[in-house]
Amino acid sequence: MARARTIQAMPTVRVRGPLKRLAGDRSEHAIEGATVAELLVELERANPAARGWILDERGILRRHINVFVNGELVAPDTQVAGDDRIEVIPAISGGARSQRFT
Numbered sequence: 001m002a003r004a005r006t007i008q009a010m011p012t013v014r015v016r017g018p019l020k021r022l023a024g025d026r027s028e029h030a031i032e033g034a035t036v037a038e039l040l041v042e043l044e045r046a047n048p049a050a051r052g053w054i055l056d057e058r059g060i061l062r063r064h065i066n067v068f069v070n071g072e073l074v075a076p077d078t079q080v081a082g083d084d085r086i087e088v089i090p091a092i093s094g095g096a097r098s099q100r101f102t
């Protein structure tokens with residue numbers, strides 16, 4: 001008698017911009033983890049080129065990275081469920097340039 005296999009949903013982590021190139025040129029990654037921090041550690045472990053770009057050497061989220069769960073800005077200790085969508089987005093910074101119109 002064959003055993004029924006339960007397939008558990010995993011959160012989907014989506015990366016954009018330069019992070020996508022560093023993460024194997026894939027924007028979506030199904031990753032196991034209970035918190036945002038666990039997902040980010042696993043994302044960097046599975047994609048060595050991304051290591052250090054999201055988390056610093058202490059494993060702390062870099063200040064220029066924003067993480068959203070289902071559209072809401074969250075902290076690294078936020079719990080995640082199998083059907084959650086996590087967006088990892090580098091902050092865009094810059095200043096206004098002064099222009100003279102004549």
